[in-house]
Amino acid sequence: MRKHIFNAGPCVLSDPARENTAKAVLDLDGIGQSIMEVSHRGKEFIAIFDETVALFKEVLDIPEGYSVLFLGGGASLQFAMIPYNFLHTKAFYLDTGTWSTKAYKEAQLYGEAIIVSSKDKNYSYIPKGYKVPDDIDYFHITTNNTIKGTEIHVDYDCKVPLIADMSSDILSRPVDVAKYDMIYGGAQKNLGPAGVTFVIIKNSLLDKVVDRIIPTMLKYSTHVENESMFNTPPVLPIFVVRETLKWVKSLGGVTEMYKLNKAKAELLYKAIDDSNMFVGTVEKEDRSLMNICFVMKEKYAELEGEFIKFASSKNCVGIKGHRSVGGFRASTYNATSIEDVQALVDAMKEFEANNA
Numbered sequence: 001m002r003k004h005i006f007n008a009g010p011c012v013l014s015d016p017a018r019e020n021t022a023k024a025v026l027d028l029d030g031i032g033q034s035i036m037e038v039s040h041r042g043k044e045f046i047a048i049f050d051e052t053v054a055l056f057k058e059v060l061d062i063p064e065g066y067s068v069l070f071l072g073g074g075a076s077l078q079f080a081m082i083p084y085n086f087l088h089t090k091a092f093y094l095d096t097g098t099w100s101t102k103a104y105k106e107a108q109l110y111g112e113a114i115i116v117s118s119k120d121k122n123y124s125y126i127p128k129g130y131k132v133p134d135d136i137d138y139f140h141i142t143t144n145n146t147i148k149g150t151e152i153h154v155d156y157d158c159k160v161p162l163i164a165d166m167s168s169d170i171l172s173r174p175v176d177v178a179k180y181d182m183i184y185g186g187a188q189k190n191l192g193p194a195g196v197t198f199v200i201i202k203n204s205l206l207d208k209v210v211d212r213i214i215p216t217m218l219k220y221s222t223h224v225e226n227e228s229m230f231n232t233p234p235v236l237p238i239f240v241v242r243e244t245l246k247w248v249k250s251l252g253g254v255t256e257m258y259k260l261n262k263a264k265a266e267l268l269y270k271a272i273d274d275s276n277m278f279v280g281t282v283e284k285e286d287r288s289l290m291n292i293c294f295v296m297k298e299k300y301a302e303l304e305g306e307f308i309k310f311a312s313s314k315n316c317v318g319i320k321g322h323r324s325v326g327g328f329r330a331s332t333y334n335a336t337s338i339e340d341v342q343a344l345v346d347a348m349k350e351f352e353a354n355n356a
């Protein structure tokens with residue numbers, strides 16, 4: 001039986017994406033070869049690749065003047081490539097949790113990285129009311145904090161180039177791409193399986209590259225000029241991304257996803273807020289729609305392990321919180337259904353009735 005999957009990443013994928021990939025792994029469109037066996041420069045894969053880029057542009061409404069790349073290396077390699085290419089002297093980082101901390105630490109290797117942080121309260125809120133300096137090369141944000149469970153729900157206006165790690169909320173809501181110079185992320189949270197990284201880069205940003213020796217593979221211009229084919233791209237993960245994009249589009253695109261995501265999150269946050277046993281860990285206005293973090297109230301703390309076992313007996317898996325927060329984290333990405341969330345809510349209510 002299919003489980004209710006709340007894994008933070010790699011995470012749940014839609015049924016059509018899994019089913020169509022399973023077929024293509026055995027035989028791609030009846031050509032007598034697997035998707036894993038065709039040349040990345042052959043006509044079959046080029047058509048798949050072009051369709052993936054076109055769908056991504058359509059679904060996210062990416063304006064003219066941007067390039068879409070599908071690369072290896074994960075979001076973590078982008079943490080290094082961004083300062084390597086664009087940090088002349090000083091960059092500004094919004095430090096909202098584990099991943100953004102890793103990003104600014106890479107920047108510190110190449111220049112000055114100044115930060116505004118919510119570390120003072122274990123990253124349980126998104127800082128507001130600070131001023132972004134004018135004399136910086138770029139401003140880096142992490143729109144959804146996968147581990148801490150906070151999210152920036154708006155697209156910031158800013159005068160300097162804005163670069164966003166959207167690993168865990170890409171495709172979860174409409175985004176005004178024109179406000180960003182670059183958006184990137186690992187696919188394995190909402191877009192596909194592990195192994196491929198997406199980059200949406202404004203072509204004019206390439207004019208601002210630092211004058212230093214950069215290895216060819218780590219230059220954005222290499223990948224833009226070669227349309228992600230400088231070396232062998234992750235063929236199979238890109239196929240799954242295409243299937244995921246087709247599925248998102250068929251359901252009504254990101255506007256519809258956003259509605260469903262809000263409904264799922266409201267259902268689970270309400271169950272947490274109504275409970276006498278469970279309690280949320282972050283400021284309400286900054287709560288993530290994708291990663292819902294909660295813990296047991298102090299007097300029930302010793303029941304944590306019991307609840308994870310109980311939820312698992314109800315087929316709800318992947319709810320153990322990250323070790324830095326503890327408790328529970330239910331990730332409710334696009335492919336998580338409202339029925340999945342309801343199953344978890346039912347398990348929480350039953351557990352509380354039995355144990356409180």
Ligand SMILES: *Cc1c(COP(=O)(O)O)cnc(C)c1O
Nearest residue numbers: 074075076099146165167168186
């Ligand atoms: C998972 C995650 C990363 C790391 O991605 P990798 O592809 O594993 O390098 C970076 N940022 C955010 C917000 C994430 O959720």
